[in-house]
Amino acid sequence: MKVTLLPKTTAGKWSLLLIVTCMVLIGIFYLTVFLFDPEATGGFFSAPTLAIPLLLAAASGTAALLMALFSIVFKKERSILLLMPIVMGFLVTIFWIGELWGE
Secondary structure: OOOEOOOOOHHHHHHHHHHHHHHHHHHHHHHHHHHHOOOOOOOHHHOHHHHHHHHHHHHHHHHHHHHHHHHHHOOOOOEHHHHHHHHHHHHHHHHHHHHHHHO
8 A cells, every 4th residue: 555645535635624624613713712802601602603613613623533534444545644634533522522521
């Protein structure tokens, strides 16, 4: 098997796209916090401008993890850049599972 830098399969490319989307959404979240400084007086959904990007980022990170694992296991993808969605997607998934379990 030849190891490449960029993924060759469609699932691998989707995985990279989803993890970049996750990073952009997290950036939008922090930009919103920095610019508008919303008060979080209620629950998580009391400030939808903060909740929506984080929910979409969590979904995107988890989907990136699943797509990367799918492309490696079933499509036999061997790409170095697929380590990024696996590591970041795993961390995102562990974070939101911890958030759901902690409440």
